[in-house]
Amino acid sequence: MITLLQAKTWELLQQKEVSLILGYGEFSRKINNGPEQRIISPIFITKPEETSSLVWNDRCVFNLSTYLTGKEVKAHHKVAIMAKGCDIKSICVLIQENQIKREDLIIIGLTCQGVIGDKERPKAEKCDSCQLKTPHIYDILIDSAEAQTKKLNQVEKKVESKNCVNPVQEKFDRMDKMNPQDRWQYCLDQFSKCIRCYACRQVCPLCYCEKCITDKSTPQWIEKSPLLPGNLSFHIMRAFHLTGRCVDCGECERACPMNLPLTTLNKKMAQVVKDMYHYESGLKTDEEPLFGSFQLEDEESFIK
């Protein structure tokens, strides 16, 4: 059966509207205790006949927009990308920051009822508070809501029966209740585990600097050794660089092999930005980025 997604993407390539499609493909992975595992992984499609391998379901967790700033993808004159609402927010920031041009991009928006979480969560944390189940910016909309709603209803029931509070709020409350020393200690404990594989930075669509300050050695700004001082500098620097930009796609936390709660800092910063400047990143392509705009009435009470 050919899905609407496959037909639309076939058309795009056949009529040479785009030369590359960034999408999700399903692959089988050999495992030892059971039948082959079906996994979803990013796929780069350049030929119309290959579009039959494109899929869209609740296991498509990757934020493909991270590839848009890569040299290999930029070499194409026009690219189509499959993106959920949360992914489109990061595309929006990339456009705001002049990293990509809206007209060079065809956004295949995906209606999404939430993707699965890994690490034993039925649904990704970001999906609990998602306002963009139908994307806000797109060229083509793929609506497969029905098939998804079915699956996720079952999952949601499971969550209810466990009587879970919204985990994000719970996490914030827990952090806010801590006294500053404990909170600092918590951060030290977590960041001391970092091994500096930079999966968080590499997977982040908004960490597109050609040369990260961490990799600079003449002079060295941030210690490269995976010890506490350098780890702290790296993660706090990254949180600062993402303030007013991070769209909470959650990819850093998903990619982290040490299971560090990496989005916590970013979410806190997003909350502060929202409270102080009523700004939310990734919603409008024509809006000036937070740090690129200034108004006289801007809150500055924190400058001491």
Place this chain on the structure above:
Amino acid sequence: MTKLISRDNLKKLISKVLTSFQVIAPVNENNVSFFKRISVYEQIKWEDNNPTKSPKEFFFAPSDDLFRYQMKNKNILLREPSNHHDQRIILGIRPCDMAALNILDRVFLEDGKDLLYSALRDNTLLIGQSCRTPGKYCFCSSVGINPDDSQNMDLMLTDIEKNLFLVKVVSEKGEKFFSHFSSFFQEADATNGHTPVQTKEMVDYLKRGALFNVQNINEWLNENFEHPIWSEIAAKCIGCGVCTFFCPTCHCFDISDENVVYRDSSFQGVRRRIWDSCSFDHFTKMPMHQPRPTQDRRFRQRIMHKFKYFIDRFQQGACVGCGRCRSLCPVGIDIIEVLERIHCLSYQSHGVK
């Protein structure tokens, strides 16, 4: 020499040796399993397979101090790190991680000895454990490693009943340890063969055999430095260091000069050896030239190093089939898929061997 030890006695033995040795064993924190120095036996988390992090870091640390330096009245004072280490025991090391350690031995001990590595290697007793069931992502049998291989271990534990281990005393070091703590062990019954416990999955795994032939892959790599599959496979690679940092055999490092600031705000410079990864874009970056400017070349390097350069140099491959890279890759790049493809390509170009 084979002996027996019950789980209770193993617990007593470890509790006893904790007073005189540093004991490093698998633990699980934050849903990540890794080797850690323990202070009580109860910290150990016995799992069926190798932990997420390999014990590599206990011989070749993510950050090693090479020396410290300080300026005093226009003189530079150098200080070497102390190379005194307590005696250590690593408990529960799996055959794949042991094979990886043998590979590191060849790098760090042959042709010029790495002093940091050899000091740590000499003062460590390795108590291995054979696998009774294969891990989800393992493929050790495809690269010529047996899940019950005791080669180069000091002692080797094998499950034979629910709470009973067969202990193989392999090395001289192991014998010395055994004779010191022999009261904890029982004699093995010569008439009873003591069959190791093996799950049905393990039987299937061993029956399945190799998924690819390393020799064929090596030959294909000899001729295909340039090939379209490199850019095809590496297109989705994001260039992080997960595969190499978790690999028990990857051993590339960088040198970094850093400062240590003390409480009295005096400081010392320290030269450190830190893990580096061929996946990083600055790995081969030189002032005037970047020989690996794109991710497909960096990806090719990883495969070439393991299945060509290492074989050329040491007549053995540098992959032990632990499966960590394929289970942890954030974008789902699977080394088995890559090797199977190369295996098929080698058949196409040379016919069936």
